[in-house]
Amino acid sequence: MTDLTVRIGPLELANPVVTAAGCGGTGRELARFFELTRLGAFTTTSVMLQPRAGRPTPRVAETPSGMLTAMGLPGPGVDSFLERDLPWLAEQGVPAIVSVAGNSLEEYAEVARRLNAARAVAAVEVNLAAPNVEDRGRMFGRLPGPAAEVVRAVRAATRRGVPVLAKLAPDVADLVNVALACVDAGAEGLSLINTMAGLAIDPVTLRPALAGVSGGLSGPAIRPVALRCVYEVHAALPGVPIIGSGGIATGLDALEFVLAGASAVAVGTALFHDPTAAPRILRELEEALSARGIGRLADAVGLAHRPPGHVPPQISPRRGATRPGRASEPKEKLP
Amino acid sequence: MTDTPGRAAGLQTSATVLTVRQVQDYHAMTLVAPAVAERFRPGQFVALAVGGADTARLVRRCLPVYEVKPDYGGTVEVVFDHRGSADPGTGWLASRRARDRIDLVGPLGRPFRLPRDPVRCLLVGGGPGAAALFSLADTLRRRECTVHFLLGGPTASAVFGARSAQRIGDSATVVTEDGSLGGAGTVREALPKVIEESGADVVYACGPTPLLRAVSAVATEFGLPSQVSVEEFLRRTAACGTGLCMTCVLPMIGDDGVTRMVRACTDGLVLRGDRVRWGDLGTIPFDALGAPRALGGAL
Numbered sequence: 001m002t003d004l005t006v007r008i009g010p011l012e013l014a015n016p017v018v019t020a021a022g023c024g025g026t027g028r029e030l031a032r033f034f035e036l037t038r039l040g041a042f043t044t045t046s047v048m049l050q051p052r053a054g055r056p057t058p059r060v061a062e063t064p065s066g067m068l069t070a071m072g073l074p075g076p077g078v079d080s081f082l083e084r085d086l087p088w089l090a091e092q093g094v095p096a097i098v099s100v101a102g103n104s105l106e107e108y109a110e111v112a113r114r115l116n117a118a119r120a121v122a123a124v125e126v127n128l129a130a131p132n133v134e135d136r137g138r139m140f141g142r143l144p145g146p147a148a149e150v151v152r153a154v155r156a157a158t159r160r161g162v163p164v165l166a167k168l169a170p171d172v173a174d175l176v177n178v179a180l181a182c183v184d185a186g187a188e189g190l191s192l193i194n195t196m197a198g199l200a201i202d203p204v205t206l207r208p209a210l211a212g213v214s215g216g217l218s219g220p221a222i223r224p225v226a227l228r229c230v231y232e233v234h235a236a237l238p239g240v241p242i243i244g245s246g247g248i249a250t251g252l253d254a255l256e257f258v259l260a261g262a263s264a265v266a267v268g269t270a271l272f273h274d275p276t277a278a279p280r281i282l283r284e285l286e287e288a289l290s291a292r293g294i295g296r297l298a299d300a301v302g303l304a305h306r307p308p309g310h311v312p313p314q315i316s317p318r319r320g321a322t323r324p325g326r327a328s329e330p331k332e333k334l335p
Numbered sequence: 336m337t338d339t340p341g342r343a344a345g346l347q348t349s350a351t352v353l354t355v356r357q358v359q360d361y362h363a364m365t366l367v368a369p370a371v372a373e374r375f376r377p378g379q380f381v382a383l384a385v386g387g388a389d390t391a392r393l394v395r396r397c398l399p400v401y402e403v404k405p406d407y408g409g410t411v412e413v414v415f416d417h418r419g420s421a422d423p424g425t426g427w428l429a430s431r432r433a434r435d436r437i438d439l440v441g442p443l444g445r446p447f448r449l450p451r452d453p454v455r456c457l458l459v460g461g462g463p464g465a466a467a468l469f470s471l472a473d474t475l476r477r478r479e480c481t482v483h484f485l486l487g488g489p490t491a492s493a494v495f496g497a498r499s500a501q502r503i504g505d506s507a508t509v510v511t512e513d514g515s516l517g518g519a520g521t522v523r524e525a526l527p528k529v530i531e532e533s534g535a536d537v538v539y540a541c542g543p544t545p546l547l548r549a550v551s552a553v554a555t556e557f558g559l560p561s562q563v564s565v566e567e568f569l570r571r572t573a574a575c576g577t578g579l580c581m582t583c584v585l586p587m588i589g590d591d592g593v594t595r596m597v598r599a600c601t602d603g604l605v606l607r608g609d610r611v612r613w614g615d616l617g618t619i620p621f622d623a624l625g626a627p628r629a630l631g632g633a634l
Contacts, residue, residue: 029577032577033347054619069580220391272575275347
């Protein structure tokens, strides 16, 4: 039995596979396909202060190995969420990571404050890709300063013992700097990465394919970018837990993220394609770890950063690991 | 499917292709999927993954079900339009052969609501979506309803199921825009006369969005309830079909009179025609719940 537990600040999850914000609906839609308790945690769609209709359709365009979406953060608003969705998630017995967003600093803080009344919140994830109305609609997470301000406001408004995670988009000049600023502002963990801005044009209408013109690119198309982001941030901040996301569709994808430095992985676009992707990825990840003789998931986090000269156990596709034992205790040295 | 003990056994299956055949302008594909066939109710749809195990196409194709049969434990036949479409995904579906496997999720969505008493039903269809009317006709028949058909399309080859409709319907009217089959004209033009002649108590419709809009309007004029399947809208807007992605939203008036953006896949596929704000499809009406206010924009 592989030990799959994950620690994110004061929060402990039974396993590292969580849903990505905005990809698991309310949870009810996925519960038709598998028991939600098989997830390490369920991340909600971004909760905002007011109900929000979002953008008009078309909201999605299929792109090679990915999809482009412009949703406009639709949702029922925090009060409806607290009344209808969160209690239901609590009933299922799955930890809820609540994603929060706002049009202004005050809105973020107010949403976080209202969430305090609910005991079922396992963690708060700050969606820093929301547009800042006071900054011509550009996202908060674009620069370290505004990102840190939002994280600080949410951290101050959130109960102690509930970790605050900052979710960052890769379309920034220096992601490591933004991550550092968020951690300094009190974020106990980071979620990397949100979607990347992209565009598709419809060859029939000769206009942008999405009503929102540009959209967020997700899916395996952005996996290498996501992996690079996780690697860089983990190198700079090895002590900060990261939830890695971006095109994870198999257990081996998840393993790559763990080796790059992610303590947990979030599955998003894959759920649209395969509603049972999350439990499948968990199973495949567990198999991949035990095939490599890794008994504890935590030991694999960031393994790819080890200096050269440490030889990992040799793995044969037929016989598995030649040397059982903990990969984190390399015994062999290159001559 | 060891990951889903009991809860949703059969909601997602790897279905085996039995046949793919061309029917006029469309393709009809029969898949062996006993669990889906067993639970299917008329008006529901299935969401198919395209491109095989290592596909680069992540959007599921949501297709109406033509009929389910008990052979081979249970088969599901879906109809789709590939000829007029630039979508390589449906091209992949069209090129499947017997014994190929396709990952299928279904049956999904809310089915057609059925009348409690034996009444006169008018079934209106156009395009490949008309396929969904035939399993409905069977079910209505079993409830001793009379079933009248009105089918339309631009040309004869675009009208799905004209012959079946003539065989099983108490009456069947076909109209084409070029007059190559049945009367010349559109469904909208023919509908009032057909409603009067059939003495319909309820109208069911499935097909392109403009047709549904016309049917809902005419039915409301006659004071009749309309049940419409927004399958074409779903095909154009959806990514998953399972209610997760929130991309297939349309403005609908609720029981409380408030307009909300609802998902075609979970609140539909079949909706009350008089409740859909057809003129506002593809927009967020300013009075919808959560519509962007003047300042702050729809960001």
